[in-house]
Amino acid sequence: MNQAQPENVSSSENSPGERLHNLSWLFVLIAQIWNLIVPLTLVFVAGRMDKDDGWQSLLALLAALALSAYSLFYTMTFRFWVTPDELVVKEGLFNRTLRHVPFTRIQNVAFRQSLLHRLFGVVELNLESGAGTKPEAKLAVLKMARARQLEREIRGGFSSTVSLDAGQADTFAVAAPAHATAFEAAHADANASAKLLHQVPLFDLIRLGLISNRGMVAIGAAFYFLSQTKLLPTNVFKEMARWLKTDIGLAHGPLFWILSGIFTFAMILVVVRLASIGIAIFSFYDFKLYAQSDRLRVEHGLMTRQGGATKPSRIVCFLLRDGLLYRWFNRQSAEVVLPGNLAQDGASNNGPKGMRYLSPMATPEDANALIAMASGVSLNEIALQPLHPLAWRRMVKWPLAVVALQVCALLLFLALNNQWFAGLGAVFSYMSFSAIGKAFAHSGIVGLLLVLAYIAFAVWMIYAYKRGAAASGFALTPKHLIIRSGYFSQCSHIVPRGEIQSVTLSQSPFDRASQMANVHVDLAAGSALETPEAAVHYLPETTARELASALRAGLV
């Protein structure tokens, strides 16, 4: 292996390069195993069922040996040099790759520190440019002190190039904003210590767990594995069926199934929520947002501490999200979308993901303040231009049709089973209060109540869509495009106009009939699945055209 230093490194160093921490191989190995955890578990689960252990454990052992050999050699041959301007990295087992990473190109830094990392006092770093390709450098692992020093060196590179930003040859054909935001100008001192901006308390994390659905995947996986090993708690369902039949006296008809379905759903909901709370606490424990020199930095995590740092001017889009449950708890979620695949599609990169949230749970005032500080746009002061006045009708049409269809199906169902008519008869015959208890046991009454519930839901839905459409709209400032959309869950996009890649004006045949049009704006970052599209729907046609031409003019 060639240990000679690369040419551009200042000859005063003349060193064979810095190496990663001695135990890096262990962490790389653990990361590899973690990637394979699902197929390995499947192998073991299948093994238990087959009761044939011989070749499977041998296979697992060989795999483990191969992985450890790979990680050992990879980390042993990894070298890096730090020059005043750039980081030079030499890595690879068979293909030795030499990479020069100028500090000015490192826009985002992400780190991860699990319990094992903390035990040895090391940290895993991920340095990425805004280019959206492979991360520039992944350093797993470095000693804490060295990592901090490296970050300071990178930061030194940041603040010295505020004016050079526009001149850097990015692989992106994006006109990088040559100016620093007000935030960066205020915090330009490279050696300033971190200032805490926001912290998320434990109670908010419990609320976050109640809101989010992260538990679903975990519960689904647990369900699958339990069912394979015959540990599923089927007793609960049997108990519930018995309770419905004997204690309440429900006839074994279709309504029995509906109610038992509702109870099962409620149980699953409770279990999923509990899992979500656990996951929320694990991921976001002690969430802290700092301002450090001209960057924003987040840290969170219970056992694995992770986070990232980024310059606000590199943020592609700001999101302020709330939903039904969020509003109930009076909280909002403030997120950022970063260029490159560091933050969103972490699947392609084993390393730590970067910043995604400014705050996963913040009061509306705090969330607005955070977004205002990072983007320079204060949402409270922006007056949105409204959508087409009849937008709510178009929005509500299809969901209402679906609900109406379900009500009709339910009525037909009950009528065919003669319980609807029996229920009506029950209403007329049981007119006294003492008989109401008996009446509720009668399936027909329950069916009637379900239908009424559906109708009430439809009315509430119309109201929600109307209110949502009234609160939606867009605003165009010289530097930003602000979009607010959504009915049950609202989402505000704040897009710096320099980040817009293309503008699309679209019209469906229904839009043409009602003289509306939509404007979409494409960004260079995010995940197609997770990041909501930055688009304004149901605008009046003329307004949409004006917006599109205004955006076009501002892009050049």
Added chain:
Amino acid sequence: MKNSLEPSIELMQIDPRTRYFTALGVAFLALLPLIPLWVLSVKFGWAFWWLLIYVVFGLVAAVRYASAAHARFGYALLDDGLWLQSGVFWRKAVFVPRQRVQHTEVNHGPLDRKMGLAKLVLHTAGLRLQHLTIPGLTDAQAHALRDNLLKRAPPEQVVLPIVPALRFDAADVHAPAVEASTEAEVENQAAVEPQDALAFNPRESESGPADPTGPRGQAAR
């Protein structure tokens, strides 16, 4: 042509022969259910002429749709970028500024060469709109459009370090060792064998700005 989405922009149309391709594609899709329908008609004893009506209807619909799609497809090269409009029922118009064009490709499909047509594909850095295609352009149009969008110098001025030893010539054995990377060399080589499919031909096979100064330094332009 009628431009309902943005009346102030004058759109250019693509070659009408693209209609044939569209019609063929739509006809194929429309007639695809014919096989299961035929099976069902045999099973349930439907009259055969219902199928015939379906076939006729499908073909007519394909031709009408292809015409409409061609009429509604248009592009305009504006000062600041490219405007591309398409769609019969679901209409959309995309605007891509010059600076946001990452790279371009000029492609030829299997039949395009015979008809003298080409396809221009623009790649942007966007997440949802990663590439835009303009089919049915002539070769010259496609290259002119691409050059205009990338605002690059004409290919003759691009310096490519072609090593002469790659194409061994008897004359080279006795000729003095000449620096390959001069513009004259490039022009000569390009002029001597313009139709040779094996030689490196900058027009046909490159897929991006062959700018040896490195990645797209837009600010430098």
